[in-house]
Amino acid sequence: MRTSLNVSEEVLSAFDAVWRAEGIDSRSRAIREAMLEYVESHSRLEDAEGDIAAVVVFDYEHEAVIGELHVVQHEFEAVIDATSHTHHGEWCLEAAFCEGPAERVRTLVYRLRDFDAVRRVSVLSLTAESTEM
Missing domain, CATH: 1.10.1220 (Arc Repressor Mutant)
Known part of the structure; x- marks a missing residue:
């Protein structure tokens, strides 16, 4: 095609x-x-079920979206355990360390992707299945 x-x-x-x-x-x-x-x-993200541990990394234009991102982070504070943040000029790189229901983490990822000023959102996750040998 x-x-x-x-x-x-x-x-x-x-x-x-x-x-x-x-x-x-x-x-x-x-x-x-x-x-x-x-x-x-x-x-992988869509099929995850149960509790997961995940790192959600995203970059964004600071001035364009910082207030709205803070609102989203507070909305998802039950699954966001910690964040790490760095500035690079007018852009920021943030990592949110998450743990909790896959559905909530997935919803957080999709919310972050909705912002025009967020350029990329990447997810690394562990489920119970991915930790078994």
């Missing part, structure tokens, strides 16, 4: 440099692999 998408020249150039450096044979293959990684990541 063919499809098209709009991306900035800057993002496309960076993407092309990465897949070429990795030795992938075409942009199409690199896009397919990136899409599969995205789907797998989403599925």
Whole structure:
């Protein structure tokens, strides 16, 4: 199936440099692999049940969203055990260390992704199944 998408020249150039450096044979293959990684990541979060431990890392433009982010963090204080925060110019990088029901952590992640001034949200999680040998 063919499809098209709009991306900035800057993002496309960076993407092309990465897949070429990795030795992938075409942009199409690199896009397919990136899409599969995205789907797998989403599925892991979506399929998690019960209590989980997770680190939710996100970057955002400080002035554009800080007040609203504080409201969200307080709304989810039952699952956010601690946070770590650093500034880089006008951007911030934050890690929220979470523990609790997967549904609440998942909802937090989706809320963070709703903000235009939040650029990326990444999740690393442990479930009871992922800690068994």
